[in-house]
Amino acid sequence: MPELAGVQHVALTVTDAARSADWYAEVLGLRIVVRFEEGGGERYKIILADRAARILVGVVEHRGAPPERFDERRPGLDHLAFAVDGRAELDAWAAHLDALGVPYSPVAPATLDPRNSVLVFRDPDHIQLEFFAVPAEN
Structure with missing residues (x-):
């Protein structure tokens, strides 16, 4: 069986990507590396990283979704x-x-x-x- 090399990233669905990205940056010290939209603006994503720890966290806002x-x-x-x-x-x-x-x-x-x-x-x-x-x- 082939072997895994680790976890490449985790993406979390959030209600407000900008608010969450700021929180993850302040609380965990992650740096924002990219912001982009997908699906004609339906999804807004912000990717944060701690390159030394090899951690990538994406926060994804699905616009129009109920704020549960x-x-x-x-x-x-x-x-x-x-x-x-x-x-x-x-x-x-x-x-x-x-x-x-x-x-x-x-x-x-x-x-x-x-x-x-x-x-x-x-x-x-x-x-x-x-x-x-x-x-x-x-």
Whole structure:
């Protein structure tokens, strides 16, 4: 079987692409690399990147769609987790979110493996995001 090389990008449907792009830039430090329309203006997309971490996030506004709030209980995306290097980095992200006034859950052991730690927060459309830390191997 062929092998995957990683995840190339994730695209998130949002109600306001410009607002979401600004939020992802401020909160996660992603840089906006391109803005464009598709489908005769029906879709407005903004691509953000952290080139060092090799992360691309697209925010997609489907114009004319009902402005429903995200709900992970419906089919589709449940959450998006960003890897961070250890508990100290996770605590640094918590302090960063505090400084920006972004609500988040207390750092907690991950459900599947309590040696890992997770911090949960949400974007402007209520999409669940996580910072996920795996301890260094001993």
